[in-house]
Amino acid sequence: MDNGIPQNLIDRINELANKKKKTGLTEREQEEQKRLRSTYLSMFRESFRSQLEMTQVYDKKGKEVTPDKVKNIQRKRGLRDD
Template sequence: MNKKVQAGAIPQELIDRINELAKKKKTVGLTDVERQEQATLRETYLAMFRENFRSHVEMLQVYDKNGKEVTPQKVIDIQRKRGLRDN
C-alpha cells in the first residue's frame, strides 16, 4: 500500500481492504492479525479523512446574506499563511 496518491485522496485500495475485512468479520470472523490490520487501516483512513476535511474547510470563504465576508479570523490567518489570500 505504498502507492503515491494525490494529496487528500484516499486510495481505493485502502477502502476496498477495509470493506473486505468488515465483510469477513461479519461472516466468518477475523484472525488476530486481521483485527490488528483492520484497526491500523481504520486509523490510517481516519487520519487521511481528517486531513482532507481540514484542507477543504481551510479553503472556504464564508459570506452573509448581504455578500459581506464573515470567514472566521482563524481561517483567514491560515489562508494567508498558505498563500491563499492576498488581503
C-alpha cells in the first residue's frame, strides 16, 4: 500500500525499535528515533487528512450525504464544482 511514507523511513524506525528491545539505544539513537517518529506521524496525518478530504459519502439510495464541513474543504481546494 502506498501511503506516501518512504519505506527507508519505516525500515529505520523498525530497526531502532528492535535494537531498543535487544540492547538499548544510545542517546544519539534515541534522539534519531524521536525525530523519525515525529516525521512519520506528520506524514501519516497529512496523508490521512488528504484521503478524508477526497471522500464522498452516499446513503443506500445513492444520495450524497457527505458532511458539509468536508464539502467546504473540497470546494476550497477546487475538488468540487457544486
